[in-house]
Amino acid sequence: MMAIEFDENGHALSAGIARIYHYDSLTGEYLGVSDETIPEGVSIPGSSTLIAPGETDAGRVWVFASGEWTLNEDHRGKTYYSTKDQQTIMIVEIGPPPPDYVALAPASQFDVWDGSTWVIDKEAEQKAAIDRANSEKAQRLQQATDTINPLQDAVDLEMATDEEKTQLTAWRKYRVLLTRVDASTAPDINWPQAPTA
The missing domain is CATH 1.10.287 (Helix Hairpins)
Structure with a gap:
């Protein structure tokens, strides 16, 4: 694959194929990679970058913001428990869980959080x-x-x-x-x- 050069406005100086890294337009979450044909004078598609993210770790996701990738916590789809009153929430956004919520489920309605685990009251x-x-x-x-x-x-x-x-x-x-x-x-x-x- 021949590298394409882009001008200061992000337009291709000549036609060619570029490896494009796509991200969600709202969350910045990495969506995947594709090789795109870019005509001369045209920029790469929106919500994409030429910068490659790194390797993905379990429980983390790459997010593109302010011109760079950052590796963020990803607990989406997991249930967390309030250490104050045992109320449950389902994590739906990228990032750390809310303060005072833990992934460890209490064993009974009488459990209280001691700072590191649930203990029965x-x-x-x-x-x-x-x-x-x-x-x-x-x-x-x-x-x-x-x-x-x-x-x-x-x-x-x-x-x-x-x-x-x-x-x-x-x-x-x-x-x-x-x-x-x-x-x-x-x-x-x-x-x-x-x-x-």
Whole structure:
């Protein structure tokens, strides 16, 4: 391939073939290379240069700006996690990820960033377990009360069968056992067994 010379305005001094390096007109990202026939007095196509980029490294991309190539970080298509609140983002632009975002995924909703890795926040995990236990305890107590009320009505009105009296006693014992459940021991709770209907 014969080299073409260009004048100070970028026009070919004679016709020939030039190796052209193309880049994206918006991002400057390197797109590829081609050999182009350039007529005399014509410049190379837009968004291209005669300057060759270097070798590409994994996770980096060449970008042409201000008349030169620079090797930039490229994390596009990857998910990053906020070290503040675990919110996720998908990287869509060339360059480093935003500050306070890391590629390492947290292992649980209770993980906190310690500056180099995710570590579990035992207090937050315990509090969540206690909250869940208190919620479950309230639901179980409500179920017991909803079952006891009509049984108690039957007994009070002397309309209860022997089976209903037995059920009432079993459900009242169950409700007492529920009130004694210590939610602060969550998640290690042995829930009392609800009576069978």
